[in-house]
Amino acid sequence: MRFRRIVLPMREVVNSLLRHDLFVAEAAMAPYFQDVHDHIMRITEWTESLRELVSNVREAQLSMQGYHLNDIMKKVTSWAAIIAVPTMITGFYGQNLPFPGSGQPIGVWTSATIMSVSSAALYSIFRRRNWI
Template identity: 45%
Template sequence: MNRLLRDDENIPLTNPTIAPYFQDVYDHVLGAAETVDSTRDHVASILESNLNEQGNELNVITRKLAAWAAIIAVPTAITGWYGQNVPYPGFEQPWGFVTSSLLILVLGGLLYLGLRRKGWL
């Protein structure tokens, strides 16, 4: 439309009597182009907001998985310590098993409560 309306060429492409109509069409084309650009920006911002929301949700899930991994690490460490082939306090004694079980429950419970208080679980 812009090329049809330019007067800088020696050969006119349109009749001067219908030039105002072409100008009107050109104005409509500019309005449609602005609408398309505005819509494109709006869609881009919606997609970006969606990606941010997904990222935030992924962070929450990752934080919960890390918290549960920390809670599971406590029994793993204690049973690893008591599963050694070297003498430890309570070696081959019933109270050694009770002590390790109590340590697992108490430390796991404290870790669970602490993580729950901080909002990780």
């Protein structure tokens, strides 16, 4: 960026030296100033292409970072879904209302079985989709 800030104003300076109506430089010096002008134009184009290259590299890095973040979010969401199902079931059975199997051992076994089966099913589904 520093190099670009130096080169861009130089283009205007050399352009003003090349103008024939100002009579700033002698005619014999014109080819030399034209050579300097060509070099400055080449350097300007080179710095612009490097600037675009750096911009493209930065965009690629941000895209890769976004992809990695999405992958992490899939894993966190999968684990949250696995944890949410047992939480919902225990919340249902923890209410102060009569429910199927209330006060009997079958109610505890039923809720434990439903929690285990649903958690295992979600785990296998997420594992198959490569989310975990």
